Amino acid sequence: MVSAPVQAAPPVSAPPRARRLVRWAPVAVAVAAFVVLYAAFRNTAVLPHDDDATLFHWLNDARDWVDENRNSSPIFLFVVNYVRLFVAELYTGLQGALDALGWPGLIGLMGGLGWLAGGWRVALVALAGFGGIGVLGKWDASVDTLALALTAVLLSLLAGIPLGVWTGRSDRVRRVVTPVLDVMQIMPTFSYLSPIILLFLIGPASATVATMIYAMPPAIRITALAVQRVPATVVEASESLGATGWQTMRKVRLPMALNTIMLGVNQTIAAALSMVPLVALIAAPGLGVDLIQALARVNVGAALVPGLAIVLIAIVLDRISRAAAAGRARSRRVRWSGFAALTAAGLALTPALAPEFPEQWEIQIVRPINDVVDWIEAHWYPVTGFLNDTVAYGLLNPLQNTLTSAPWWLVTLAVLALAWRVSGPRPALVAGACLVGVAVLGLWQHGMETLTIVLVAALITIAAGLVLGVWAARSDRFAAVLRPFLDAAQTMPSFSYLLPAVALFANGRFTAIVASFVYAVPVVARLVEDGLRAVPPTVVEAARSAGSTERQLLWKVRLPMARSSLLLAANQGIVMTLAMVVIGALVGAGALGYDVVAGISQQEDYGKGLAAGVALVLLGIMLDRITQGAHGRRNPHKKRNA
Amino acid sequence: MGTAAIEVRGLWKIFGPKAERIIDSPDAGLEPAELRAKTGCTAAVRNVSFEVRPGEVFVVMGLSGSGKSTLVRCLTRLIEPTAGEIAIGGQDVRRMSSSQLRELRRHRVSMVFQHFGLLPHRRVVDNVAYGLEIQGIGRAERHEKARRILSLVGLQGHEDSYPEQLSGGMQQRVGLARALAVDPEVLLFDEPFSALDPLIRRDMQAEVIRLHREVGKTMVFITHDLSEALKLGERIAIMRDGEIVQVGSPEELVGAPANDYVADFVRDVPKSTVLSLRWICRAPEPGEPLDGPELPADTVIHDAVPAAMSSARPIRVVSGGELVGVVDRVDLLGAVRRDGGPALTASAGEA
Numbered sequence: 006m007v008s009a010p011v012q013a014a015p016p017v018s019a020p021p022r023a024r025r026l027v028r029w030a031p032v033a034v035a036v037a038a039f040v041v042l043y044a045a046f047r048n049t050a051v052l053p054h055d056d057d058a059t060l061f062h063w064l065n066d067a068r069d070w071v072d073e074n075r076n077s078s079p080i081f082l083f084v085v086n087y088v089r090l091f092v093a094e095l096y097t098g099l100q101g102a103l104d105a106l107g108w109p110g111l112i113g114l115m116g117g118l119g120w121l122a123g124g125w126r127v128a129l130v131a132l133a134g135f136g137g138i139g140v141l142g143k144w145d146a147s148v149d150t151l152a153l154a155l156t157a158v159l160l161s162l163l164a165g166i167p168l169g170v171w172t173g174r175s176d177r178v179r180r181v182v183t184p185v186l187d188v189m190q191i192m193p194t195f196s197y198l199s200p201i202i203l204l205f206l207i208g209p210a211s212a213t214v215a216t217m218i219y220a221m222p223p224a225i226r227i228t229a230l231a232v233q234r235v236p237a238t239v240v241e242a243s244e245s246l247g248a249t250g251w252q253t254m255r256k257v258r259l260p261m262a263l264n265t266i267m268l269g270v271n272q273t274i275a276a277a278l279s280m281v282p283l284v285a286l287i288a289a290p291g292l293g294v295d296l297i298q299a300l301a302r303v304n305v306g307a308a309l310v311p312g313l314a315i316v317l318i319a320i321v322l323d324r325i326s327r328a329a330a331a332g333r334a335r336s337r338r339v340r341w342s343g344f345a346a347l348t349a350a351g352l353a354l355t356p357a358l359a360p361e362f363p364e365q366w367e368i369q370i371v372r373p374i375n376d377v378v379d380w381i382e383a384h385w386y387p388v389t390g391f392l393n394d395t396v397a398y399g400l401l402n403p404l405q406n407t408l409t410s411a412p413w414w415l416v417t418l419a420v421l422a423l424a425w426r427v428s429g430p431r432p433a434l435v436a437g438a439c440l441v442g443v444a445v446l447g448l449w450q451h452g453m454e455t456l457t458i459v460l461v462a463a464l465i466t467i468a469a470g471l472v473l474g475v476w477a478a479r480s481d482r483f484a485a486v487l488r489p490f491l492d493a494a495q496t497m498p499s500f501s502y503l504l505p506a507v508a509l510f511a512n513g514r515f516t517a518i519v520a521s522f523v524y525a526v527p528v529v530a531r532l533v534e535d536g537l538r539a540v541p542p543t544v545v546e547a548a549r550s551a552g553s554t555e556r557q558l559l560w561k562v563r564l565p566m567a568r569s570s571l572l573l574a575a576n577q578g579i580v581m582t583l584a585m586v587v588i589g590a591l592v593g594a595g596a597l598g599y600d601v602v603a604g605i606s607q608q609e610d611y612g613k614g615l616a617a618g619v620a621l622v623l624l625g626i627m628l629d630r631i632t633q634g635a636h637g638r639r640n641p642h643k644k645r646n647a
Numbered sequence: 648m649g650t651a652a653i654e655v656r657g658l659w660k661i662f663g664p665k666a667e668r669i670i671d672s673p674d675a676g677l678e679p680a681e682l683r684a685k686t687g688c689t690a691a692v693r694n695v696s697f698e699v700r701p702g703e704v705f706v707v708m709g710l711s712g713s714g715k716s717t718l719v720r721c722l723t724r725l726i727e728p729t730a731g732e733i734a735i736g737g738q739d740v741r742r743m744s745s746s747q748l749r750e751l752r753r754h755r756v757s758m759v760f761q762h763f764g765l766l767p768h769r770r771v772v773d774n775v776a777y778g779l780e781i782q783g784i785g786r787a788e789r790h791e792k793a794r795r796i797l798s799l800v801g802l803q804g805h806e807d808s809y810p811e812q813l814s815g816g817m818q819q820r821v822g823l824a825r826a827l828a829v830d831p832e833v834l835l836f837d838e839p840f841s842a843l844d845p846l847i848r849r850d851m852q853a854e855v856i857r858l859h860r861e862v863g864k865t866m867v868f869i870t871h872d873l874s875e876a877l878k879l880g881e882r883i884a885i886m887r888d889g890e891i892v893q894v895g896s897p898e899e900l901v902g903a904p905a906n907d908y909v910a911d912f913v914r915d916v917p918k919s920t921v922l923s924l925r926w927i928c929r930a931p932e933p934g935e936p937l938d939g940p941e942l943p944a945d946t947v948i949h950d951a952v953p954a955a956m957s958s959a960r961p962i963r964v965v966s967g968g969e970l971v972g973v974v975d976r977v978d979l980l981g982a983v984r985r986d987g988g989p990a991l992t993a994s995a996g997e998a
Contacts, residue, residue: 242764
């Protein structure tokens with residue numbers, strides 16, 4: 006803010022147009038300066054990619070050291086190896102238990118749980134969903150995947166719920182935990198695969214830990230929120246009657262928070278299932294293996310079958326846990342007797358029926374689907390090819406050329422300026438530092454390639470999300486049409502968006518963009534809609550009574566008042582886009598994501614993969630900080646009330 | 648510490664960083680607003696002292712922000728006081744260990760809250776039995792006791808409902824029953840009826856008066872409603888900015904307000920319904936007949952009207968067998984007339 010000294014001029018404000026010019030003048034000057042600097046210093050201080058960077062070799066050596074000392078260093082001998090054994094045993098045990106139920110037993114148990122949580126509707130969904138998995142011919146792999154997801158969910162809840170309770174009860178813990186959770190959720194899932202396999206080797210143990218990193222934050226966050234939301238008066242009433250802290254926790258806080266905590270469980274399960282194909286990269290058994298292999302061969306039909314199976318598992322577990330979160334419905338006896346009846350029926354059928362899901366009930370859909378895909382490729386190519394080429398030659402290539410041919414310091418300066426403008430000095434410094442970090446890691450070129458895809462995808466996503474959100478906020482009918490799609494989209498595991506994108510556009514950067522668009526647009530649209538709808542009706546009414554047109558209402562009242570929601574939508578859109586673009590490495594989007602995949606599969610590329618993982622985290626933090634104005638800049642003058 | 652049920656001496660509660668340093672510093676004398684500006688601390692209770700006699704209904708009255716709710720929470724250390732002494736039944740509350748404090752809350756002092764504080768996931772009977780449950784009393788016994796208390800507060804038949812199925816007034820009866828179930832010596836009420844509709848509030852006030860007659864507990868009652876304070880309180884403490892401005896019976900507050908603040912408060916109270924004949928009687932004039940009806944000096948003015956209507960002679964006002972003065976029809980009419988029109992709006996305005 007420029008504070009003018011005592012003004013001689015009368016207090017007549019400048020005409021609005023002139024004032025707007027003054028406000029945007031620095032931006033225009035800055036943009037002009039960047040253009041000039043780019044023209045002057047183009048192709049200087051560029052950092053081309055080098056597969057043999059010293060850092061990569063150094064990281065390889067570190068890996069070798071760990072491999073040599075895995076069975077002698079006390080940290081591994083007494084801590085890490087035991088954790089690995091424990092997690093692996095837990096997985097084996099759960100897997101064995103689910104297997105022992107037999108397919109009729111497991112289907113019956115799921116139906117029973119559905120009944121217990123939400124009555125016959127949910128029971129039916131559960132029976133149909135798990136029956137469908139059998140029909141798809143993926144029973145055994147699905148049991149492995151379910152066991153892995155349940156192991157991760159179980160451990161996430163065991164650790165996450167107590168931690169969440171603690172976080173909800175103590176300001177000090179919250180101050181420590183919140184930023185850690187923020188980073189955990191910004192980190193693209195790929196980035197931590199390499200360090201985890203260094204510690205826990207490849208296999209189910211590493212897969213479980215990787216899944217936990219992604220699945221635990223919602224459990225902690227939502228539990229903390231639930232515990233905080235317990236009304237103070239009830240807690241006080243309990244204390245006034247002489248309850249101990251533990252009694253108040255057990256009899257008041259936990260029961261009252263239970264429904265919300267179940268929502269956290271729901272989120273945790275969803276997160277765990279969306280990790281399934283990724284952990285297949287580190288040799289986790291289950292559906293992910295088939296999926297990854299099929300994707301690598303661009304065999305859409307073969308990828309769709311395991312994909313559908315994961316989606317079915319996700320839908321069933323989502324409905325059960327969501328129904329449980331909705332709370333008590335009917336009498337306890339009806340619920341438990343239904344549960345017992347369904348489970349017993351399933352278990353009774355297990356010895357009677359074949360141990361394998363009967364082959365004659367399975368339906369082969371790989372070939373018909375591939376026929377459809379082939380037909381699309383043959384007949385829609387003019388459209389899909391045109392879209393692909395337009396984005397590639399019109400947006401991706403020019404942007405990538407600019408970013409990679411500009412001096413690294415100029416790009417950093419641009420990020421610094423942008424973040425400063427949007428979010429303030431401190432986030433700007435963090436963002437700038439992150440970008441310098443990418444350069445130091447020796448991954449500047451690949452980082453810029455990833456950034457290019459993310460920026461283009463985010464641009465398309467946010468633009469579309471904004472339009473959809475504004476439309477949905479203005480038209481109840483459109484919102485009603487949109488909502489079921491948004492709900493369904495949020496239940497789906499994230500990678501499932503890759504499949505239709507691959508079907509339409511084959512492999513490549515554009516496919517990753519399409520997938521991240523489909524992945525992130527629902528969230529952006531919903532945040533925009535909620536923000537616009539949250540504008541107080543009294544304000545809208547006042548503006549309307551002053552004679553505003555609908556357009557004026559939107560531009561002068563609704564959008565400005567929803568500013569923080571819009572920024573949050575942009576923030577979420579960008580972070581989600583990054584996550585998806587990285588996964589896009591599985592379908593040929595290349596860049597940092599591919600470095601990570603290569604680092605896992607090839608010994609000599611380990612160092613580069615590890616560095617690429619770190620670079621992804623840095624990019625994630627950078628993009629988050631640039632748009633962080635959403636989290637509400639902390640006002641230093643506003644003191645917390647006692 | 649004598650025979651008082653509750654005795655409070657020099658109690659302070661200051662919220663904020665390094666609050667205990669302020670007590671002995673000159674800052675303690677500052678007005679709350681100045682103190683907040685200077686130190687960032689908020690003084691909610693400032694050097695408060697009072698006694699509550701056994702079996703008494705003691706009302707603390709003040710506007711919102713006057714510190715009355717903080718004060719009542721300090722009594723059982725739901726809010727930890729910054730300084731001062733508190734004794735309940737002669738025992739020093741501030742020295743109690745956390746387990747002694749729990750025993751105090753479990754058996755001797757219980758509280759009724761403005762927003763009820765009921766557990767939504769428990770049936771009414773389990774809400775009432777909650778205090779007994781955390782004492783470790785068995786299920787059968789605590790349910791039996793809870794049912795008895797529920798019928799005492801007129802809620803028989805609602806044992807198996809959930810709180811959300813009851814009206815606000817009934818929910819607060821549950822809150823009352825929960826407090827009574829542990830059979831405490833002292834009941835603390837924190838604006839228990841502020842969230843209720845006026846008619847239901849009147850029923851609940853009558854209920855408290857009835858319960859006080861039946862069970863005879865010591866009660867500390869917090870309210871911001873002057874008419875409620877006058878109706879329930881044997882003695883009333885008026886709080887302002889964390890300090891007690893005046894303690895006295897309703898009559899003393901209305902008849903002899905200690906300062907302008909209290910006077911302003913009680914200005915619209917219909918005095919003839921609060922003050923007694925003592926406040927308007929005069930020495931008999933020479934020749935005035937002294938064979939009229941005789942009434943005790945603590946008769947409320949309003950209640951003397953029937954006697955004056957039945958006899959034209961001045962009423963003889965006596966106390967302990969001694970004649971303290973006389974009141975004739977003109978005196979009575981004068982006293983009633985002074986209340987005038989505003990009386991109606993005053994009692995309605997409190998709502």
